[in-house]
Amino acid sequence: QVQLVESGGGLVQAGGSLRLSCxxxxxxxxxxxxxxxxxxxxxxxxxxxxxxxxxSRTYYADFAKGRFTISRDNAKNTVYLQMNNLKPNDTAxxxxxxxxxxxxxxxxxxxxxxxxxxxxTVSS
Numbered sequence: 001q002v003q004l005v006e007s008g009g010g011l012v013q014a015g016g017s018l019r020l021s022c023x024x025x026x027x028x029x030x031x032x033x034x035x036x037x038x039x040x041x042x043x044x045x046x047x048x049x050x051x052x053x054x055x056s057r058t059y060y061a062d063f064a065k066g067r068f069t070i071s072r073d074n075a076k077n078t079v080y081l082q083m084n085n086l087k088p089n090d091t092a093x094x095x096x097x098x099x100x101x102x103x104x105x106x107x108x109x110x111x112x113x114x115x116x117x118x119x120x121t122v123s124s
Contacts, residue, residue: 002026002098002113009094009118012086016122020081022096022115030054033099034072034079037108038092038120045095045108049081053102086122093117 008020020036035050049060049070058070069082079096096115099105 002032004096004098004113004115006094006096006115006118009120011121011123014086014088014122014124016086017082017084018086018120020083020094020096020118020120022079022081024077024079024096024098026113027098029077030074031102032112033101033103033105034070035097035099035105035111036070036079036081037095037097037111038090039095039117040089040092043092047106048094050099050104050106051079052104057104059104059106083120086120088122088124090120091122092120094120 003025006022033052036048037045039045051058051070055072067085072079095117097111098113100112
């Protein structure tokens with residue numbers, strides 16, 4: 001079992017940046033992929049980005065490409081999501097997710113553990 005704790009959310013103006021962090025404990029951090037999902041009010045949870053066990057592969061949702069960067073530091077048991085040029089429709093609760101295996105995952109069904117979520121609000 002993996003425990004995940006997110007931080008770094010907040011209120012930012014459109015065009016601004018935020019860096020989300022997710023600290024993991026439990027299973028050996030370097031043995032599984034990590035990802036970020038988000039959920040806006042009234043909408044389903046959607047995939048944002050994922051990274052494999054050693055950081056050599058990443059994958060992004062179309063809306064995140066060119067603006068968001070996922071990375072991980074296995075020595076610190078932490079995964080990050082750098083978000084630049086934020087837009088009002090990026091407003092959502094962002095969830096950190098630990099995969100069931102070492103590779104990339106895109107679907108909630110492939111998530112083994114979820115964080116509690118951190119609110120990101122982008123004002124226009």
